[in-house]
Amino acid sequence: MEAEETTATTGEVDAQGPRPNRRRSIALGLGAAVVVVALAGTGLAWRSHNEHGNALSECQSARSAYGKAVKSSEDASESAGQVKGVGADQVKDPKTISALQEAVKDKSKSKSKSAPAACDPSLPTKDLKANRSVLDRSTSQMTAQATRISKAAEAVIASRDAKSMDDARAALQGKRDEAGALLVTSEGNVADGATRETLTAAIQTADGLLADGKTQLQALRDGAGPLQAAMDQVNASIQAKTDADNQAAAAQAQAQQQAVAPSYQGGGGYAGGGYRGGGSSALTPTPAAPSPAPSSGTSEDWKDFLNHHTPSKCVKGGACPIG
Numbered sequence: 001m002e003a004e005e006t007t008a009t010t011g012e013v014d015a016q017g018p019r020p021n022r023r024r025s026i027a028l029g030l031g032a033a034v035v036v037v038a039l040a041g042t043g044l045a046w047r048s049h050n051e052h053g054n055a056l057s058e059c060q061s062a063r064s065a066y067g068k069a070v071k072s073s074e075d076a077s078e079s080a081g082q083v084k085g086v087g088a089d090q091v092k093d094p095k096t097i098s099a100l101q102e103a104v105k106d107k108s109k110s111k112s113k114s115a116p117a118a119c120d121p122s123l124p125t126k127d128l129k130a131n132r133s134v135l136d137r138s139t140s141q142m143t144a145q146a147t148r149i150s151k152a153a154e155a156v157i158a159s160r161d162a163k164s165m166d167d168a169r170a171a172l173q174g175k176r177d178e179a180g181a182l183l184v185t186s187e188g189n190v191a192d193g194a195t196r197e198t199l200t201a202a203i204q205t206a207d208g209l210l211a212d213g214k215t216q217l218q219a220l221r222d223g224a225g226p227l228q229a230a231m232d233q234v235n236a237s238i239q240a241k242t243d244a245d246n247q248a249a250a251a252q253a254q255a256q257q258q259a260v261a262p263s264y265q266g267g268g269g270y271a272g273g274g275y276r277g278g279g280s281s282a283l284t285p286t287p288a289a290p291s292p293a294p295s296s297g298t299s300e301d302w303k304d305f306l307n308h309h310t311p312s313k314c315v316k317g318g319a320c321p322i323g
Helices: 002-016 018-082 095-111 125-185 194-211 217-260 299-308
Strands: 269-271 274-276
Touching: 018 095, 018 125, 095 125, 125 194, 125 217, 194 217
Parallel strands: none
Antiparallel strands: 269 274
């Protein structure tokens, strides 16, 4: 009897024993589920916060890049403005002018369409991402425009400099050819031969500038000065020799003229149309009219003298021919 009672008592204990354990397990399971849910919520919140932060950072970086693109665009426009006054006749390739004009025109058209997007931290993540995309597109567009304008402006400047170089080289070449021709024609025609030596040296210097492909623009422009100065000296020397030759020729002609003119010296000389008497060998002009000689004969003798006497051709105060 005691054994049965003991068994019965033990059976009751065993039957009631599992009930507290099951409740504990359920409680532990529910607690774990709550922890998991809490952790999941915390993870989701952290992930959402991190995503928003990344979106904000990327948007702000995009906006900063956009600001740099705006600055580059302004610099490009300033470069274009510096060559705005360059005409098609001032460049080697006129197409560079039209290319720059088109680039500036296209930039003006798109300027009103682009506007900076906001990157405020209060904006939702999706808005920040959308604004970043807008900023990236605008930055790319403005950068491309700035690059295009800058290259077009540089092309205009390079074309202008190339034409200036060609013009300066052509001008120096023309002056050099002119100097070379003068050097040839001036040989033996200068009063001072040193002027031709100076011109020769200036021509050699100009040839060196023209032969060197690295000669700077200003050097080409300055090269014509020494040539012109040397040419002026040669021309002045040519004129000096011409004047001296003319003076010598005039003096020689005068001497020759004096050498061939008639001249009588001594007792008499030639004057006007008659002779000047002097000494025993001088000729005396015939008197204008003979003085009547006293007649010792008859009147017939006098008449005979008048009929056969030739009157003198001498004229008072004029010439008196001889014979």
